Amino acid sequence: MPLRPLSHKKIIRKRTKKFTKFEVDDYPAGRLTRAWRRPRGIDNRMRRRFRGNKPNVRIGYGSDRDSRHRLPSGFRKLLIRSPAELEILLMNNRSYAAEVASNISARKKAQIVRRAAELNVVVTNGRG
Numbered sequence: 001m002p003l004r005p006l007s008h009k010k011i012i013r014k015r016t017k018k019f020t021k022f023e024v025d026d027y028p029a030g031r032l033t034r035a036w037r038r039p040r041g042i043d044n045r046m047r048r049r050f051r052g053n054k055p056n057v058r059i060g061y062g063s064d065r066d067s068r069h070r071l072p073s074g075f076r077k078l079l080i081r082s083p084a085e086l087e088i089l090l091m092n093n094r095s096y097a098a099e100v101a102s103n104i105s106a107r108k109k110a111q112i113v114r115r116a117a118e119l120n121v122v123v124t125n126g127r128g
Contacts, residue, residue, distance in 0.1 A: 003122050005074030006094045011067040019057050022046045071097065075122060082108070083115045090119055097122040 019036040022044065036057055039047040046053045055061075062068070069076055075097035080086060081104065089096050098121050100109050113126045 003093065003120055008070070008074055009064070009066050011070055011072065013063050013067075015061045020054065022054070071124070073097070073122075075124075077124060080112055083111050086112065086115050086119055086121060089121045093119065093121045097124050099124045100126070 018034070020034050021032065021037050022039045024032050024034050038057070041047065046056065049056065071077060076095060077099045078089060078096045079101055080098045081101045086098060089098060098112070098116055100112050100123065104112070113123055116123045116126070
């Protein structure tokens, strides 16, 4: 039976849509990254919050503190780079899940997954 997380409040995200850069839609695909950058121009209508423009990033859009950084499974992620780092999760295996770093070799990843199974720790990217 898979390990279940500790009980927690239902995860409700205030905003799931990504904030995008000003006028990113006016350029052909690939010319401009969609990633958020704060508008800083002196006459910028988005910075001045004119009606009909995209919303700016603000503190009020933040999610609930209890559900922030929580996976849909109910766990929080902890990045693991070596089998020794799994010992941290020994006592917290019901609130944190291990995530193996992407630049780890296949042999070391197999060691980490094997050790996690011994310690009863959930690994988010354990296969493949």
